[in-house]
Amino acid sequence: MFDAADLAVFVDADMPGYVSATVNGQRVNGLFRARYAETFGFVGGTQPGLRVHDSLAVLEGDSVLIGAAVYTVATIEPAEPGFNLLKLETV
Amino acid sequence: MSHVRQQIREAAAIVLTGLAISGSRVFQNRLRPLKDADLPCLLINTDDEDIETIGFTADAPQERRLTLMIRALAKQSLTLDDTLDNMLAEIESALARQTFGGLAKSLLLEKISIEMNDDLEKPVGVASAHYQLTYYTATGNPGTAL
Numbered sequence: 001m002f003d004a005a006d007l008a009v010f011v012d013a014d015m016p017g018y019v020s021a022t023v024n025g026q027r028v029n030g031l032f033r034a035r036y037a038e039t040f041g042f043v044g045g046t047q048p049g050l051r052v053h054d055s056l057a058v059l060e061g062d063s064v065l066i067g068a069a070v071y072t073v074a075t076i077e078p079a080e081p082g083f084n085l086l087k088l089e090t091v
Numbered sequence: 092m093s094h095v096r097q098q099i100r101e102a103a104a105i106v107l108t109g110l111a112i113s114g115s116r117v118f119q120n121r122l123r124p125l126k127d128a129d130l131p132c133l134l135i136n137t138d139d140e141d142i143e144t145i146g147f148t149a150d151a152p153q154e155r156r157l158t159l160m161i162r163a164l165a166k167q168s169l170t171l172d173d174t175l176d177n178m179l180a181e182i183e184s185a186l187a188r189q190t191f192g193g194l195a196k197s198l199l200l201e202k203i204s205i206e207m208n209d210d211l212e213k214p215v216g217v218a219s220a221h222y223q224l225t226y227y228t229a230t231g232n233p234g235t236a237l
Contacts, residue, residue: 044124045211089168090212
């Protein structure tokens with residue numbers, strides 16, 4: 001079983017994509033990605049997602065602030081052991 | 092001399108340019124991905140065509156039934172379905188009784204299909220209006236509508 005200290009290794013300021021985000025008012029460390037993607041074969045955009053510890057209390061529709069960008073949590077998906085992926089939608 | 096298919100596609104683009112929601116964002120046979128600045132928009136494609144030759148002479152008339160596809164695309168968080176329906180209303184009104192300057196003998200809306208997807212940073216929706224357009228040419232002369 002991973003404890004908080006184990007998981008903290010994966011969410012470290014040296015990791016690519018590391019952010020200190022605000023999720024529904026809580027300060028949270030996570031890994032943020034917003035890679036380019038296309039849908040329907042002809043509409044381009046990004047797929048923003050934030051990996052956070054699965055102990056974080058978060059619900060779909062919660063607000064997420066990363067830097068100056070504001071998102072809402074669209075879906076919460078299980079990711080690697082100990083983590084959830086918050087799929088984000090721009091506001 | 093361009094094929095009547097192209098003439099129809101270009102005429103449809105002219106008729107559909109300037110609608111309230113899509114404005115000047117009207118694209119013909121676009122292949123490159125659309126960016127946010129391109130949306131909401133209309134895509135115009137001339138797709139499959141059934142052809143029936145009437146008679147056996149060298150220049151026998153051909154009845155051509157072309158699928159003219161108009162796709163309305165929008166990307167937004169709220170009321171995406173309302174926007175797509177409003178875009179369809181604008182398309183249907185603009186194309187009602189259209190002959191595209193006499194190129195078409197009839198233009199019938201046969202089907203509407205809706206797709207939505209939330210893979211990107213905002214939901215994306217496509218409303219496709221499938222029109223069957225009938226036009227006539229002489230065999231060997233596809234650039235002139237009869």
